[in-house]
Amino acid sequence: MISALDVSVRFGRREVVKSVELKASAKGITAIIGPNGSGKTSLLRALSGEVSYSGDVTINSLEVKGTPAWRLASERAVLPQFSNVTFPFTVREIISLGIIAKSQRVAGAAENTLPERALAKVGLSDFCGRRYHELSGGEQQRVQFARVLAQVWEPVLDGIPRWLFLDEPISSLDIQHQLTIMNIARDFAKSGGGVVAILHDLNLAAMYADQIVLMKDGEILSDGTPQKVLTNALLKKAFDCDLKVGKVPTKDQKFILPQTAQL
């Protein structure tokens, strides 16, 4: 369980997250959606302990503030929005960096093959020996996802769920690999882990999320099941454009179609 109580984040004088209350449960995917600049990334950074915040954030009842980095690293892995690697590392070396936190506790022999197994999951088998800088943007994003996955390889450790924090994990991916990554997140949650993901694709959020948090101007506009949050009125209020929310015929699932008068 992740819980945020009265959490605010300030950058200088500007308050980008305003007294947010949020609970997210393991065994499910929590999607954070909202327009650009609505405070999604800042909220995720507060949850991961990366920025200072006021209020309380707990991961598995561990207070994030004041907890040492290595301890947090065994509870959650974070995929940032942008990854910029300075020196010419190989793909294997990048993924090996995911398991430097010693609390990882992958059985000895398994640790050597972890990079291969993590890469195979994201559809990049045989990429271990490649130079990271020579990969395409989408391939780099999948390598970074594999690194994050390696950090919390076991979704549950000693009965305690571990967490994936994903900031736009599929922003540079083609549709096939968007589904690949979301399916991995889905499996991680089904195995008992927790996932908090910032998504811009409302249809994928509708497909995969168990809980959707809709943000606007640093505040949470709505929080609940996709059924509750994905409504014409709420989306219009958040995104300030016309969206038509429909229902997939045979399923209990919504879809969103953009509308514009200019066509």
Added chain:
Amino acid sequence: MSQAGNTFWVGLSGISSNATPGDRSNSARLTILVLVLLYVGVAGISLNVGAAQISLTNAAAHIFQTGLFAESSTNRDRIILLDIRLPRLILGSLIGAALAVSGAVLQSLFRNPLADPGLIGISAGASFGAVLVIVLGGTSLSFVTSAFGLFSLPVMAFIGALAVTYFLYRISTSNGQTSIVTMLLAGIALQAFAFALTGILIFLADDQQLRDLTFWSLGSLAGATWAKIVSSGSIILASFVVLPFLAIGLNAISLGEATAFHLGVPVQKLKTIAITLAAAATGAAVAVSGGIGFVGIVVPHLLRLLIGPDNRYLLPASALLGACLLTFADMIARTIVAPAELPIGIITALAGAPFFIWLLVRKRGVLET
């Protein structure tokens, strides 16, 4: 490096490469082994070469005091070896290692392949600290010399280096991202400022101090003594003991400070320790030898091409290659115009600057990677 040299290295790494693609640790270990052998060779030749001819076997006999060949050598040889060449070899090796490792650490820390203590003003800051002691050590700064004694020069050089590094970091970094351009420009400004302050001190200096300053700033190992090895060498060695523990954290910083934190690295602590140690090593080196440029940038660059950027191997390999390079450069410096000597800084700049330009041309993306 020549074509033949490249083939040699590829062949050498081929012997050790196993079936684990992307894992360069075996070829890195092999490279370190080769560098150890190279160092032993260069050090042996360096003890042997000089104005006075002393054979290698006799040199070994003197150093280990076996007396085995003692009758064939003179007391003069013994003094030349033990009081001149050996301290000079040790000091040169330590300084070369210190400059190369400081360069590698700063490059990882600033996420910037151009961070060289000589290029971005850190050595200039260290020089200012050292000149302060030389000029004002007898008067207004006598409390420093009485407090630190033998260590005054390296300690003040360390403080100067640390001050510049700290300002550079504060100026060029925001939100955990270091701007390469801002850092280079800030480095130029800080370097000019440190030179200006040093200039004021030189203006104030008397004749004897000017002589001391000139000899010191030429960048020479000629004054190597066991006392200097104790004062500066101990500071350099102390930083070498701690730096290997930072290697994995420095690797993680290559992914950005935020990601390093997410991976479990205590980023602020790591940065503080790494900056302090790099400044201490640079300061101690500059205190002895004046400014010696390009070792800190050329050595790590060359090694990254050979073994990759993993600091667990890059740091020890840089120390070894830096030691080899400076020992070799010093050998040239004291023989090429014998019995006179060229300042060693001239040799490293003459060889290092074209090599650096070659690196830039060969891989134009060096600023982006």
